Amino acid sequence: MLEVTEKIKPCVRELRAYALTPERAAVKLNQNENPWDAPERIKQESLRRLQARSWSRYPDFVPASLHARLAEFAGWQPEGIIAGNGSNELIQALLMVTIGEGKRVLICEPTFALYRQIAIVLGGEVASVPLDAGLKYDVAAVREKMHTIEPDVTILCAPNNPTGCGIDAPELVSLLENTGGLVAVDEAYFEFAARTVAPLLERHKNLVVFRTFSKAMGLAALRVGYLMAAPEIARETAKAVLPYNLNAVSQTIAEVALELYESELLPQVTRIIAERQRLYAGLQTIEGLEAVRSEANFMVVRSRIKPCLVFEELLRRDILIRDVSGYPLLQDYFRVSVGTPGENDLLVTALQEIFA
């Protein structure tokens, strides 16, 4: 008899699972989260609305009230917006409606591992352009590769996870105009860069932008993300988005967060940006470390000591970071999220000890 896994597609069987060993520590700087809990006003108002709602009834088929608030927040038309169970779900949906056997996805590496993973599960081919020596986007090389392989979808993360590099609007336009395919820009961290490519949506119908509530919005536990695109692209992508994909609780809390963004969350973002600068300066004083400037709420750091050893030493001191040495180009690097001022001080002090 055949093995039962024979029925699994070979492209899946050959794939290594995307996994993260669960580690715990008092200072958690490994997942680029907002280091502060959601503000009390957001929690209280959310819990009040939740208590009042029936839990046994389905959420809205399409979360129209959230779409309307997102449209206002992001300055894009509601017909071109889809909210989902984290931006990952929407990246997957876009690839489901575009990618299959014989289809090509172009990415730049190192980047967020999930783009490659999803494309391969769907039977697509993945081509990759390395970042340049400064760990920035090599836009000329991407344009060149677009000519060679004619990708159906190109995915850029800006600011890029894990390197923190962004992309300038004119360069992105040169890519949008250089391809017959779609260009997806994952803006999970755009609030920390204080810039966005969203204004390009108006003129470039092959641009798709992804955003999340898991970083600046402080709601990683809730899993909310959204997609912005031309309405005709949103309409087709929606066919791969499952009905009731966004639970009613997360929808409600996301609405509250948007209502209170200016007063409650924007001040946190401002503090994180200031802390990023302070953390960068602190790390640069340590001999054996070379931090890389970042537009996000994290940065990669080149280390004289093997990243896996730094990881272990920090974990012994109850600080959790991310060893990214398995990523292309990053064999000598680890990644740290920007924490609270106190957490960043603890990190710098611990690294001073380790590198003394």
Added chain:
Amino acid sequence: MLEVTEKIKPCVRELRAYALTPERAAVKLNQNENPWDAPERIKQESLRRLQARSWSRYPDFVPASLHARLAEFAGWQPEGIIAGNGSNELIQALLMVTIGEGKRVLICEPTFALYRQIAIVLGGEVASVPLDAGLKYDVAAVREKMHTIEPDVTILCAPNNPTGCGIDAPELVSLLENTGGLVAVDEAYFEFAARTVAPLLERHKNLVVFRTFSKAMGLAALRVGYLMAAPEIARETAKAVLPYNLNAVSQTIAEVALELYESELLPQVTRIIAERQRLYAGLQTIEGLEAVRSEANFMVVRSRIKPCLVFEELLRRDILIRDVSGYPLLQDYFRVSVGTPGENDLLVTALQEIFA
């Protein structure tokens, strides 16, 4: 210049979106929900745990504590369980790792529309066997079709939405042993049938079972479902499940619901089963209606008056049902969920008026 939707796969472009017109009514019998809100003890304990948790931190990479509770609840090994954002997400994941161009999915119709939708988005071919004249599974015809087309995945919904028919274990075994493919059984409504095919998992490694918290568990707003399968199938399917797919709130509430199932939810299930019998009897007294016996918390009803007119007349009386006349074989039918005793009385009285 090419239309931007040229980059969308033709199988998707040709697909009509799965949609539901949002209608509201005081008596909502159109989505097979538990008619009672989640019990107050479940709500209070859930809100207490939520308040205590940080919302800015990611949920568990794998919701191990929920998997452990599900394993105990369902009598299956945790390594063979995946919890997700509704069972739909897990059905999609199973099809993502098995279906692509040239792959075949076998379903019986009428059934839940999403199986066909997902298979087609993934580029698969869908073959369908009609239910028999009594709206029951025609198992001999399914076996026959299995020989002809050799499906990679066969999907059965038991009890079936929208007809309420179940499948006997010996018949399911005859299918499991008759195919080289996987057989997925969607048990969204199994609690109301008081029977399950889960004990067959032990001997039949090609069986995959899906369940949900949206029906008997009274948590449709929260979107929680789970898959049970041989550990090797679960491991491969997990490669198409996005990290952090289940938000922390829904995970927490699902755990509370499992802890309090016997005392808080099982009595609701018992009442719904009793109400199903009472509603069936009430409908049978109305000339021009012929209700179909169901193992679920809903039933289809054959109607002398056009289903769309019955729908309109009931909506005028603030009662929402589902017009299923667009489904194969069901041109003369509507579907009603079993509501609270009061809601069922209102429905029967309204139908008596309409058919008087």
